[in-house]
Amino acid sequence: MGRHQVKETLAKILFTISACVAVVAVGLICIFLFMQGLPAMIDIGVWEFLTGTDWRPTWNPPQFGILPMIMGSLYVTAGAILFGVPIGIFAAVFMAEFCPRPLYKVLKPSINLMAGIPSVVFGYFGMVVLVPFVRTHLGGSGNSILTGSILLGMMILPTVITISENSLRAVPRDIYEGAIALGASRERAIFHTILPAAKSGVMAAIILGIGRAIGETMAVRMVTGNQAVLRTPDEFLSGVRTMTSNIVLELGYAYSGDHRPALIATGVVLFVFIMLINTLFSILRRKDGAR
């Protein structure tokens, strides 16, 4: 075997191992979650666990129903999409197509900086700025679904903007020029040719935003009030507890009976949600590619 081949084989092994680390990590997390969470879920009763509306872990006998938390996660995530996605996409269009160079030089680094702000800082900002704002202008105590949605909407902006902007820039320029040549205005050409052409990238941005929003913990638990109550969408000024907050609020204390396994089982449900989102994403992508 020549020196060249040895190098080749070594490199191959190194790269294979690197690739495997990620897969093994996901596999281990999966095994750990399901091993610890599933027995508790079966013990409590899968149906009771998923559709129960009472969360009373310290009661005797305890009640573990996580429907309020599932809905809580869905509400704040949907709210975050409502606030974050339109602003994010418009911002991306602006940055890719309309932004003057000097302004871009300020905007781009600020968005990158925003992506690096720790979530606890976002949470504190929400607590001292957004919560009093919502309380004085909209009513309620301020710790609400709405506040959480606005804060999460802000937190997913960097993700949505950066990925959408990249995919807008990746669209071949001839499409745009073709539209202009056919007599379309600049705005029309952008919104009717470039944006649709970048659809899969924008979708990817939205899905990643959803992933970030549903998994966010620290900031959310500081501004949403954390009441484990089943809400309807019109109660968006009331507080809510998300699945992530539920886990982190009580994990430090949970050491008796089914409490800790029930919290891990909440993690299993969250994990399944994220898997569903990712599957949805790849289905959308495949459809898009086939066309």
Place this chain on the structure above:
Amino acid sequence: MRKYFKWILGAVLTATILTGCGGSGDADYISAVTREEGSGTRGAFVEIVGVTTADGNDNVFVEAEVAPGTSVMMTTVAGNPLAIGYASTGVALSDNRVRAIAIDSVMPTVENMLNGTYAIQRPFLIGYNRDNGLSELAQDFVDFIFSAQGQEVVADRGYVPFVQDAPQYTASGMSGVIVVNGSSSVYSLMQHLSGAYRDINPDVRIDIHGAGTGHGISAARDGLADIAMSSRDLRESELEFISPLTIAIDGIAVIVHPENDIVGLTLEQVRNIFLGEISVWDDIR
């Protein structure tokens, strides 16, 4: 594409306008703020005030906001003129962002806790593994806590010392590491105790973690901590594996926003607020 954006924008605007009008003119609803399930402060508060079901289960009403940790509790109450919450007196009395109120016309002061007139008070405990006992070093630290010097630290921090006429402590000259874990309420007192101890025995390192009462107890059970800190009486299931020692008495102050003009409440009113049976400030003013 444009059409959809128009729709979304329209919907957001309508929602904002509708709620903007609906929000004003409401009665002053009480925003009850509680701690998370498992917190020692919550456990003690619920037990003493009686916020329980007939068979003794924690029954803080579900609409109460949950503040994870003492600091979030203080910030939440400090930021909301309609809020009512509770926190350890040692913390609540030294923070002027909130105001402690009288319970049954008694203010939560050290004198009132010593003479037992203030209703909401609880022990600060330390505990150790029943089977393994205390290590020689940890025993020395515990001896210090129960000495005249240790109890002086307790009194200096605004808590009520549990031991009267405690003996003097003399330096042991030991070295090593002691791990302490548990209640975030006891945490700051423990830090001051540890500081005073290390002034006498500088070769001892004391690692203190304030992960919560339940966490500390399970750490002591599993041998991960020498000493557990608890801010409530131990449950029967916990007493099977932990031996408790009371180091101080702490009150729980009921706190409101400084702008709130309420002077005091009865224990009964506090109970009904946290059960969700009183929901408007005008009902108790």
